Amino acid sequence: MPRQPVYEQIITDVIASVQSGALRPGAKLPSIAELCEQYRASATPIRLALRILDERGWIEVHQGKGSFVAPKPPA
Template sequence: MPALPDYFKIANEIMSDVRSGRLKPGDKLPSIAELCELHRVSASTIRLVFVRLEALEVIDRHQGKGVFVTDPATWLRKP
């Protein structure tokens, strides 16, 4: 079985942090540069993480302000 791509693993990690309460609704995620350093991946990988999480409604991106965690009650109920 092929390994999961880095962006998928990082997105799953962030989702797990939201589910466990380590990240709460309204929390601001670190910048792309900070996440690159933390996970030792490229900026394009982190952008893919954000695209995935935004599609799943886990985050909201606000240009010039940052990336914020949404209320998990909205996305945890979806099939």
């Protein structure tokens, strides 16, 4: 089975953390640099994952402040 692309893995992990309660609404996600290190990936797939999570309503990205779990993430 082919490996899941890094950006999809990040999306899956963030959604699972929100659903399990490990990440609460308003919680700050790790920085792009920290996620690069955690996933051993460049910033490009990290930014893509964050953009998709933002578009789907799971997180809110605040320029210069970071990414946070949305106050009311999807069920």
